[in-house]
Amino acid sequence: xxxxxxxxxxxxxxxGSGPVKAPAIPTDVIAPMPSEATTRVAEWxxxxxxxxxxxxxxxxKTAAALxxxxxxxxxxxxxxxxxxxxPGDEATPGIGSKTLAxxxxxxxxxPAGRYLARFGVAAGRQRVLWVDYATSVAxxxxxxxxxxxxxxxxxxxxxxxxxxxxxxxxxxxxxFYGRSIAPLFRRKGGYVYILPDTKPLEAVxxxxxxxxxxxxxxx
Amino acid sequence: xxxxxxxxxxxxxxxxLGLGACxxxxxxxDEIAVVSQRIDALEQRVAAGDTASRQALAEAQAATGQIxxxxxxxxxxxxxxxxxxxxxxxxxxxxxxx
Numbered sequence: 433x434x435x436x437x438x439x440x441x442x443x444x445x446x447x448g449s450g451p452v453k454a455p456a457i458p459t460d461v462i463a464p465m466p467s468e469a470t471t472r473v474a475e476w477x478x479x480x481x482x483x484x485x486x487x488x489x490x491x492x493k494t495a496a497a498l499x500x501x502x503x504x505x506x507x508x509x510x511x512x513x514x515x516x517x518x519p520g521d522e523a524t525p526g527i528g529s530k531t532l533a534x535x536x537x538x539x540x541x542x543p544a545g546r547y548l549a550r551f552g553v554a555a556g557r558q559r560v561l562w563v564d565y566a567t568s569v570a571x572x573x574x575x576x577x578x579x580x581x582x583x584x585x586x587x588x589x590x591x592x593x594x595x596x597x598x599x600x601x602x603x604x605x606x607x608f609y610g611r612s613i614a615p616l617f618r619r620k621g622g623y624v625y626i627l628p629d630t631k632p633l634e635a636v637x638x639x640x641x642x643x644x645x646x647x648x649x650x651x
Numbered sequence: 652x653x654x655x656x657x658x659x660x661x662x663x664x665x666x667x668l669g670l671g672a673c674x675x676x677x678x679x680x681d682e683i684a685v686v687s688q689r690i691d692a693l694e695q696r697v698a699a700g701d702t703a704s705r706q707a708l709a710e711a712q713a714a715t716g717q718i719x720x721x722x723x724x725x726x727x728x729x730x731x732x733x734x735x736x737x738x739x740x741x742x743x744x745x746x747x748x749x
Contacts, residue, residue: 553744
């Protein structure tokens with residue numbers, strides 16, 4: 433699996449070589465390498481079929497990276513992403529009904545967990561990939577507006593720390609969103625696994641605990 | 652002379668006419684009886700038709716009342732649907748946390 437993910441990272445820099453049609457990743461974005469946690473979760477999802485034959489995304493917050501897989505578990509692409517400004521794995525209760533101005537700095541977290549994501553309409557008639565509608569977390573491109581935040585520059589920079597800028601949503605490069613994520617998730621959506629910042633990986637994905645035993649039994 | 656000859660002929664003619672008149676009365680009575688029967692039957696049929704038409708009229712009036720009631724309910728429902736549609740249009744969509 434590590435080899436597969438590494439291959440994705442390399443393939444991401446050579447557009448058009450992925451298993452899905454036009455998984456082109458912009459050449460100005462350096463594809464991230466998968467961490468150990470990402471590899472563990474990717475192996476678990478692929479071997480257990482936890483994605484229920486749907487495409488899925490793994491978001492590694494510590495690496496500020498997104499890894500996209502098709503419904504068969506084949507790695508499609510990887511890109512850096514912008515995530516919630518504050519490290520943390522929980523969402524404040526009722527945050528979904530707050531306006532951006534009402535969200536305090538400590539509340540700007542991207543909550544960890546496993547989510548069934550679907551495309552839907554949001555305020556301003558924009559279409560986003562809703563990850564958790566209750567807490568208003570979605571995957572979308574960099575929103576227009578506050579140029580002072582320099583989101584595009586942050587996305588392109590190799591530094592991971594400056595990728596923490598959003599109110600909790602996950603911002604992805606436009607080309608990757610349109611050419612890779614949208615075609616896979618458009619019809620029936622898919623799953624999004626957001627790895628934790630501070631919690632143990634097994635606390636967020638408890639099935640990881642039994643995975644070694646299941647794998648041993650399968651052999 | 653001529654009158655003397657004509658008298659028997661007149662008698663024969665009047666007699667035949669008298670006898671013919673008697674036969675015509677019986678015939679007419681029979682014919683009237685038949686016609687009366689037909690008129691009675693027709694009167695019965697008209698009476699039955701009248702009852703049926705009265706029933707149909709009552710049913711039509713009831714149906715009209717029901718239609719009016721349904722129309723009123725439909726208008727009320729229409730107004731409620733319009734209100735819901737308006738609320739849906741005005742309801743703010745959730746804004747993602749950018």
